[in-house]
Amino acid sequence: MIIDRPGSQYIFMYSRESLNNSSDRASYIAYKDKRLTNKEYLEHWGKWIHLDDKEKIHDMARKLDPYVEEGTIPCIKFDRVPQQWADMDQCVLCVYSDDRQRNEVWKVLSDVGVKIKAWTYDREVVEKWMPGGQYLERWITANGLKKEEADRTREESRQKFKAAFFDKPDEPCRGWIQ
């Protein structure tokens, strides 16, 4: 099911079953029906990345919706428009899964015509959104934040990931706000 919240850069896709699970909004972060802990998330969770023009990415997302619904693909995130802060000229579609399931997910992507084959672990992404990380620092520069604002943003980012992952390694992973 495509979850399009106006105003958000990203459009998300989850199964109805996952969305209807009001007691656990991140139930899709699992492997073989077992929820991942924060520690397991950082070890195993990642995404296949696909880039293309906006219309093609949005078409591809619609094609993949049945696979999300049936649970073969746990979650998808894609850009509404190319991300200007990152100087991107194409939209990105991220297809998430546990690395132990990634070949099965890749088979689906390949069958619907995806050629680009690029896997990234979420631990690498988290690291780059931490203070001093490539993404956060670029975002700060691109948005022209003054020193105080930039320092506050860095601290907020550090706290967000600390609370989300590092303080409770054995708790079920709830993901992070994007």
Next chain:
Amino acid sequence: MNSIVVRISGSLRKLTRGKTEIELTVAGNIADCVIKLEEQFPGMREKICDEEGEIRGAVNIYVNGDNVRSLQGLATTLKAEDEVDILPAFAAA
């Protein structure tokens, strides 16, 4: 010599005049692949590698889906029919 496929995404497509998939015959590793790309598309090497000859932070190179930074970087060996993807690093953000 191995025949491989290289796919180019993002702004690097400007150097390939919009071509996104390139077949190359390369001798051994990713560094050889970059040299071959430079021969066909001048300026490519400078976009991919920095002054020290390392892969730029703004670029990710994948072989059969895996980032070469987690393999052997530019020394990552290529074999026949390998698939190489070159993406802007910010695509993974």
